[in-house]
Amino acid sequence: MKTEQMQTGNIVKPLRLGFLGMGWIGKNRLDALVKHGVARPAVISDVNMENAMAAAMDDTIVCDSMEKLLLESSSLDGVVIATPSALHAEQTIAALEAGLAVFCQKPLGRNNGEVSEIIETARRENRLLGIDLSYRFLKTVSIVEKLIRCGDIGRIFAIDAVFHNAYGPDKPWFYDPELSGGGCVIDLGVHLVDLVLWMFDFPSVTSIHSRLYANGMRISGRDKGVEDYAAATIELENGPLVNLACSWKLQAGTDAVIGLTFYGTEGALSIRNFPGSFYEFKAERYRGTSCEILYDSSDDWGGGAILDWAGKLLQGGLFDKSVMEVQKVTEVLDEIYKNS
Ligand SMILES: NC(=O)c1ccc[n+]([C@@H]2O[C@H](COP(=O)([O-])OP(=O)(O)OC[C@H]3O[C@@H](n4cnc5c(N)ncnc54)[C@H](O)[C@@H]3O)[C@@H](O)[C@H]2O)c1
Structure with a gap:
């Protein structure tokens, strides 16, 4: 389903999102989206099926891998990633290359190499990429x-x-x-x-x-x-x-x-x-x-970044180059480690 098709008259249909990683922050951000009526969990994937099942709604597809989640990509508007940080780069790139917008937890990647590759993929695929810089x-x-x-x-x-x-x-x-x-x-x-x-x-x-x-x-x-x-x-x-x-x-x-x-x-x-x-x-x-x-x-600020991303996606948002600025943040973090 394409986002631009979802807006009919004044009634905006909630986004159909896939969720990858349903631990503490994944559940928290899912709840914020549902509370504000802007999205529903169409698919939830977590290697811990108990976590996935606990957050599912009646019509949510529950699975245990990113590959299975991406099998549903044609019916999704985007993916929310809240897995351990080492998985962000591979999972975000796979979702973007499947044609989906992505909202990823911070840190977007473990270093500037990973972050640059993700952002370049979002730019090339022209997909909206959001990061949970919630503060x-x-x-x-x-x-x-x-x-x-x-x-x-x-x-x-x-x-x-x-x-x-x-x-x-x-x-x-x-x-x-x-x-x-x-x-x-x-x-x-x-x-x-x-x-x-x-x-x-x-x-x-x-x-x-x-x-x-x-x-x-x-x-x-x-x-x-x-x-x-x-x-x-x-x-x-x-x-x-x-x-x-x-x-x-x-x-x-x-x-x-x-x-x-x-x-x-x-x-x-x-x-x-x-x-x-x-x-x-x-x-x-x-x-x-x-x-x-x-x-x-x-x-009640915790859902601010994901609601902002969802709002842009509902408006048909594509790649937003302001996300490229995050590379500067990662460069500073890399230098803090390097100079220590
Ligand atoms: N924006 C913020 O302020 C903020 C706050 C807390 C955490 N975070 C970030 O959120 C991410 C998750 O943190 P958390 O505290 O929720 O961790 P967590 O361990 O509670 O949750 C991670 C979840 O991912 C699942 N998982 C692991 N491997 C997976 C895979 N291959 N596929 C699908 N699911 C998988 C785990 O089973 C677990 O349910 C981290 O990157 C963390 O830095 C951001």
Whole structure:
């Protein structure tokens, strides 16, 4: 079924989507689409059939491999991929080459080689490719982004970016660099790097200094194990210095510490979670020693990126070249590992 055929008068038929990987985030994103009435799970594929069955609706086809899912491609509008990160490149490319739009979890690939190949395939096949860079869709992020773009705090010269998850992932594959592509940098740092580069329209990066640790011991690269603490200093061309830190299982005294503070010559803007929550965020503006709260309510933001992709697909969206910017994010992550 082609997307352009689905819109009749004012009634928009929900997208028919295939879902590959129905673990924690796959189910969460499926629920967001169904809740908003924009898509239905036509096919769910997971090697763990229990996971697939638990998320299926009455008319959902359930299977256990990508090959079986793609047998249904002519009846699908797109595929949502939420499998372990090492599988993203192969599965996304196969779905795009089958003529389907794809929404893939972050990280899109384990390194810039994989990411570039995926994006080139989407461009060649002229298919809409979305990535779950979900933090772009926080209300606090959109408030701060607008203020930064209109020069509200003058010239920005420094950014503190932190993402500490005091639990760390609970699935073994996250700790195998072959399957995950790395530790807290590729898992959490990806959001921080993406937010900063995106808010500054993807400037060139002039230098990156980084250090990685595992169990309190310094490590280098990502071949032998995964880092659970990382610090990096990233210098942007004609722009601010970014001080980044992220971790798994840090003794942080709370569930999570997530924050992005932009320091300018006329003030500062901050986005931070509270109180240690993964779901509630505050936006604040600082002038000297005073603090103004700009936003401090909870925000149902997790489905933001997939709903955005689904909305574009419903409009017949094809390849969108803005996705190419993500290669710059992956280049920074690769350099953080390389320079460590
Ligand atoms: N956007 C975000 O903020 C965000 C948040 C959490 C996780 N993620 C990403 O989502 C992805 C999945 O993470 P998760 O926490 O849901 O993991 P998970 O382990 O809970 O889920 C993965 C699912 O994929 C299935 N699977 C494994 N191999 C498969 C295959 N060959 N074909 C089909 N299914 C297969 C597993 O059985 C499991 O159900 C990761 O890449 C992770 O980085 C993104």
